[in-house]
Amino acid sequence: MNRLLLVGLDEPEVRDLRARLSTQIPIVSCPVLPRILLEAGELLVERPNAHEVYVPVSRVVFHGIFEDDLPLLTALALWGGPCLPLARGMMDARPRIPCLVRALAVTRFGAMRRGYADRASPVSPKAGETLVAKWGEWHCGENKELFSATRRAEVPTLIEPFVRGEATRIHVLGERAWQIRMAGETWLKSIHHAGSVVLPAGEADPALVEDARRIGAAFGLEMFAIDYMVEPDGTKHLLELNHIPNVTVFPELREAYLDFVASWIEAGSARPRS
Known part of the structure; x- marks a missing residue:
């Protein structure tokens, strides 16, 4: 069965993506992380609203950042089937x-020299120096802080000059x-x-x-x-x-993204057409 799994796309994007496809490919759409199984090289996904009913999928489109998505990205990389973006690349880029x-x-x-502070480790900027602390796995300005006095890391933290x-x-x-x-x-x-x-x-x-x-x-x-x-x-x-940049803020990027994904789906390969 040539079935597509969409992960992380919201309904407006799913709807507009379907409209771009010239053939009606069966789609399982999961706005949040789905439950999957990998058996003998076959990828199966639990149907939304159908507890423990798993169906095979042949291709995956992944677009989202979730708190606990690294295991799923790793499983997709282990599967090794057609995934957009490349599952191994997402796995390597996630942390x-x-x-x-x-x-x-x-x-x-x-050339910028970075530092690192482990849990409970103090970082003391030099006189007149301002540093940036970054921690966690979120983007869009989350978990970032300027500091110019001694700061004690609560979790593993990346340190950069401001x-x-x-x-x-x-x-x-x-x-x-x-x-x-x-x-x-x-x-x-x-x-x-x-x-x-x-x-x-x-x-x-x-x-x-x-x-x-x-x-x-x-x-x-x-x-x-x-x-x-x-x-x-x-x-x-x-x-x-x-690895998962926003594509909905700017209309031109949204349209280009949906065209790109539709082309990749219809090409039926692990790489999209240019």
């Missing part, structure tokens, strides 16, 4: 600090790439702020796009976003890789 370490190994813009400049995102979707200028009222910048904009086609920084593609290739991801900070003098710093 914040290991993901950053992997990205720093290939980026051109990794850099002033323009927060920018390179959003990659197959052969296409966009640059998003992020905004915010405080030091925290996000695509969700009303002042954030997608730069016109052709205005994306070629160096950032090339760097983002290099990182994406290292993870095997077809779709992703990389956040950078660009200082006033033009110095660029990699901040983080987003």
Whole structure:
């Protein structure tokens, strides 16, 4: 049975995705994490609203960040079937600090020196120094804090120097790439702020796009976003890789994403058409 599993997509996106498909492929849509089984290489998913009724699926589209999704991503990688984005890439990118370490190994813009504080470890900035603490696995400004006095970590924490400049995102979707200028009222910048904009086609920084593609290739991801900070003098710093970037804030990205997914589904392979 050629059945598709959608994980994490909301109903408007599921509806508009169905409308793009030229053939009516059976779809199991789960807005939250589903229960799955992997048996003899076959992936089965529990039907929504049908307790312990499992059906086989042949392809998966995953779009969401959930608190406990790493085991499911790992199971999809173990399965090894067609998954968008690549399941192994999502698995490798999901934990914040290991993901950053992997990205720093290939980026051109990794000169910023990071630190790490284990549970209960104190971090004392130098006189006049401001640092950034990042912990947990959430994005969109969550679990980040500026500090300039001694701070004791409650959980494993990434430590970065605070850099002033323009927060920018390179959003990659197959052969296409966009640059998003992020905004915010405080030091925290996000695509969700009303002042954030997608730069016109052709205005994306070629160096950032090339760097983002290099990182994406290292993870095997077809779709992703990389956040950078660009200082006033033009110095660029990699901040983080987003393996599931938001696609609903900007209409043009939403439409491009749905077209891309529909093309991948109808191609019936593990890689989308360009």
